[in-house]
Amino acid sequence: MTLAEFIIANLEPILAEWETFARSLSAGTKMSTLALRNDAGAILLATARDMQVVQSVAQQASKSNGLGGAGGEESDRLDDASLLHGVGRVGSGFDILEVVAEYRALRASVLRLWRESLPQPHLTDIDDITRFNESMDQSLANAVGGYTKRVDQSRRMFLAILGHDLRNPLNSIRMAAHVVSRTHGDPDSAAAMSMIERNTQAITRLISDLSDFASTGLGNGMPLTRGPVDLEALCREVFDGVRSAHPGRTLHFHPKGELTGDWDAARLRQVVSNLLGNAIQHGSAQGPIELSVASEGSTVVLRVHNEGAPIPPDMLTTIFDPLVRHVTFDSAMQRVPGSIGLGLYIVREIVVAHKGTVEIASTAQEGTTFTVRLPTDAEAAR
Secondary structure, eight states, rough: OOOHHHHTTTTTHHHHHHHHHHHHHHGGGOOHHHHHHHTHHHHHHHHHHTTTTTOOOOHHHHHHHHHOOOHHHHHHHHHHHHHHHHHHHHHTTTOOOHHHHHHHHHHHHHHHHHHHHHHSSSHHHHHHHHHHHHHHHHHHHHHHHHHHHHHHHHHHHHHHHHHHHHHHHHHHHHHHHHHHHHHOOOOHHHHHHHHHHHHHHHHHHHHHHHHHHHHTTOOOOOOOEEOOOEEHHHHHHHHHHHHHHHHSSEEEEEEESSOOEEEEEEEEHHHHHHHHHHHHHHSOOSEEEEEEEEEEETTEEEEEEEOSSOHHHHHHHHOOOOOOOOOOOHHHOOOTTTOOOOOHHHHHHHHHHOEEEEEEETTTEEEEEEEEEEOOOOOOOO
16 A cells, blocks of 8 residues: 555544644643644645655655645645644644644654554655655645744734824823923923923834834835925935934035935935934944935935944844844944834835835945935836
8 A cells, every 4th residue: 555545544543643742732732623633634635645646856856845846736735734734723822843843743653654554665665755755845834834924924913903002092191291291380390291202202113113014014015105205305304303313423414416206205204214313323423424315317316324333244134124133332322212123124115115225335444334226206116
């Protein structure tokens, strides 16, 4: 009996061993038989039937790498069942290591029970084992993919809901503080109200960053509301605000050329503000910060440059990743309250949504420069 035939004929005892192992895991102790077996029966049947389909060497290699490969109905069924299994295990409280352990136990159980059923080994057994392992690898890859995607979606949805639900009470606090500040003129009340205002602004920035992070991770790009924008005026406004907030720092602004385009003004204000804030935090306190924006044909190029210690080369590949920070002692002292390491990620998402590019260069000799290129024409950007 081939391994595929054995799986089909002995589905119940194989599933019983799967259930026993799953019940031994922490998440499975109180689950029903139906929940523990989940999509295991569909996975096993699709695996067995997929093994009976003639495949080329290239298709088998593709399957062993978790890339499918057969392109047939049974291979598709295996992918679907595996994906559902991974998603279902998230809802049942299994962690990713337990999902992998389930597959390891299933693989061992099938091969052991099959070997015990055979009177003696046969040369074709090797081919059966190879095909079985390839299908199991394919199934595991899809289950893990479904699991991790579901976890990521859940986390981002939580952040989106959290940000939304925090805004109303925060706005109420700010309004109440404003009323109190107008009705109590003593110095102690004024100082307290100023502290409330600063901290609510910091929380508002944090919520906005979380909301942007969540929205870009739910299968959507950064939402834009396009319109005519004078980028020189926008940059000047942000630049003046940053310079006022940091009177001890040296900042220069260099506009050049025609700087109007069809963009989202509020989003580009975030880009300029985040890049200048990053330069303030990580740049040398003694060195100048340069903001330049220039027209180059149908593209506008915006650069923010600061001096100081360069970003380590191994950090450059992750500098725009969410929740990843490059922190030195000096930059930690300059950290803006309410920042959780999403600033550069948001910059990239906004620029990409505008069909632009953002790059970074950082050396000890030249300092650090972020370069943003934006097409000026909305139609050309689509």
